[in-house]
Amino acid sequence: MTPAPATPGPVGRDSAPAGPAATAPPTGSAGRPLPAADGYPLSPVTDYYGLFAGVQGEDLEAWQAAHALTEPILARINEAWEAAEYPMDLVRLLADSDLLTDGLDIPGHRRLSPLGAGLVTMEMSRIDGSMGTVVGVQAGLCARSIALLGSQEQKDKWLPALASAEKLGAFALTEPDHGSDSVALETVARREGDHWVITGEKKWIGNGANCDVSVVWARVDDESDPQLHGQVSGFIVEQHLDGYSADLIEGKLSLRAIHQAHIRMDGVRVPLDARLPEARSFKDTGRVLAATRAGVAWGALGHAIACFEIAAQYAKDRTQFGRPLAKSQHVQVRLADMLQTLVGAQLHCFRVAQLDEAGTLTPVQASMAKVHCTRAARSVAAEARDLLGGVGILLENQVIRHMADIEALHTYEGTDTIQSLLVGREIAGVSAFA
Numbered sequence: 001m002t003p004a005p006a007t008p009g010p011v012g013r014d015s016a017p018a019g020p021a022a023t024a025p026p027t028g029s030a031g032r033p034l035p036a037a038d039g040y041p042l043s044p045v046t047d048y049y050g051l052f053a054g055v056q057g058e059d060l061e062a063w064q065a066a067h068a069l070t071e072p073i074l075a076r077i078n079e080a081w082e083a084a085e086y087p088m089d090l091v092r093l094l095a096d097s098d099l100l101t102d103g104l105d106i107p108g109h110r111r112l113s114p115l116g117a118g119l120v121t122m123e124m125s126r127i128d129g130s131m132g133t134v135v136g137v138q139a140g141l142c143a144r145s146i147a148l149l150g151s152q153e154q155k156d157k158w159l160p161a162l163a164s165a166e167k168l169g170a171f172a173l174t175e176p177d178h179g180s181d182s183v184a185l186e187t188v189a190r191r192e193g194d195h196w197v198i199t200g201e202k203k204w205i206g207n208g209a210n211c212d213v214s215v216v217w218a219r220v221d222d223e224s225d226p227q228l229h230g231q232v233s234g235f236i237v238e239q240h241l242d243g244y245s246a247d248l249i250e251g252k253l254s255l256r257a258i259h260q261a262h263i264r265m266d267g268v269r270v271p272l273d274a275r276l277p278e279a280r281s282f283k284d285t286g287r288v289l290a291a292t293r294a295g296v297a298w299g300a301l302g303h304a305i306a307c308f309e310i311a312a313q314y315a316k317d318r319t320q321f322g323r324p325l326a327k328s329q330h331v332q333v334r335l336a337d338m339l340q341t342l343v344g345a346q347l348h349c350f351r352v353a354q355l356d357e358a359g360t361l362t363p364v365q366a367s368m369a370k371v372h373c374t375r376a377a378r379s380v381a382a383e384a385r386d387l388l389g390g391v392g393i394l395l396e397n398q399v400i401r402h403m404a405d406i407e408a409l410h411t412y413e414g415t416d417t418i419q420s421l422l423v424g425r426e427i428a429g430v431s432a433f434a
């Protein structure tokens with residue numbers, strides 16, 4: 001759908017003081033607002049400008065379906081996070097609610113607008129960052145590579161299976177020696193008769209181990225095709241193939257409820273038609289990354305919303321010096337600052353969705369949104385953690401999990417610095433990094 005113009009909902013601000021105390025829904029045991037009774041997933045305070053009040057149809061259905069997973073995911077996630085366990089039952093819940101499409105057009109599934117897809121990512125990250133990242137990896141990166149750059153046969157074979165989580169997929173770009181400069185990747189796909197033979201290493205790959213398929217980005221070695229020779233292309237590599245091995249990355253203190261892997265490929269043979277035919281250079285890889293960058297901004301917004309809501313509730317519940325924290329001027333100013341930061345991030349996301357819908361979103365506009373929103377989320381989470389005092393570091397109160405998870409968003413899909421350098425290049429008219 002076309003993002004609707006901002007139409008504030010009937011929040012009754014004339015009769016009720018604008019603030020968490022006046023409008024917050026009932027709370028869960030950890031101070032978390034429960035789903036709104038009217039089915040609208042945000043309170044009038046959290047959606048302060050009513051930016052998302054015009055969402056309708058399949059977008060609204062998907063957003064509500066994501067919101068409805070709040071309780072079942074929260075009931076399981078801290079345990080999974082603490083144990084660094086990837087909870088497949090929760091991934092299944094996402095698929096059952098048709099939340100693994102990220103706006104892609106997959107027959108038999110909801111077709112979401114950029115706004116609807118963004119709201120789903122926001123909502124999942126509002127619950128938990130690992131589950132938000134599942135959407136980003138499975139749909140945003142893996143399925144999108146095939147949808148944008150694959151043949152019709154590849155799309156028919158893989159997209160329905162990925163959207164239903166019948167198959168779990170990865171996007172394998174980053175290498176041990178090439179992160180920010182992934183354009184210089186060293187994995188090679190050498191043409192040998194009717195096969196490609198792939199050799200190289202990939203690091204940090206979500207769903208890269210013990211899953212089904214990886215879209216592997218490799219440099220083509222095929223002198224019979226001068227246009228493709230030396231260029232980066234994408235290859236659909238099934239993870240059970242000989243020569244493919246992957247170890248889980250251990251000791252991770254962010255996004256602990258999704259696994260990333262270090263992949264080694266030693267002469268993995270795939271048929272010629274495993275190559276994504278429209279992936280002819282790194283520019284095409286960039287098309288996928290640019291499309292998902294805004295998703296990271298939406299994910300960061302979800303984290304910020306969660307932290308703000310928990311802190312606002314806690315400030316009302318916690319009494320010190322004989323009165324609720326929320327009755328202190330300093331605390332109210334801090335909550336107001338957090339909300340202003342949050343609304344700024346909402347405006348970035350909303351506008352990026354409008355531009356995307358109009359087909360005019362540039363990759364660097366998405367970079368700016370990613371930088372702004374991850375910084376906003378870090379700031380709101382740090383304030384929230386402090387406002388909770390000592391219990392702010394307890395997993396049961398969630399803020400510390402969000403705070404840790406935001407660190408991964410700050411880095412993945414292009415670090416804060418690299419995205420800022422992309423914006424800087426547009427301002428200065430000259431690249432400072434490549």
Ligand SMILES: Cc1cc2nc3c(=O)[nH]c(=O)nc-3n(C[C@H](O)[C@H](O)[C@H](O)COP(=O)(O)OP(=O)(O)OC[C@H]3O[C@@H](n4cnc5c(N)ncnc54)[C@H](O)[C@@H]3O)c2cc1C
Nearest residue numbers: 171172173174179180204205206408412413414415417433
């Ligand atoms: C949890 C997690 C999940 C991930 N999932 C995936 C995935 O599914 N698939 C995938 O392919 N990749 C994935 N990644 C990889 C991610 O995209 C990279 O970590 C990221 O691009 C940064 O690369 P790097 O870690 O090698 O850092 P580096 O590139 O080594 O950067 C280190 C620091 O140097 C800075 N820096 C780099 N170059 C410059 C410069 N020219 N000027 C100034 N500063 C600079 C960076 O901003 C950063 O602060 C994931 C990463 C994480 C942490």
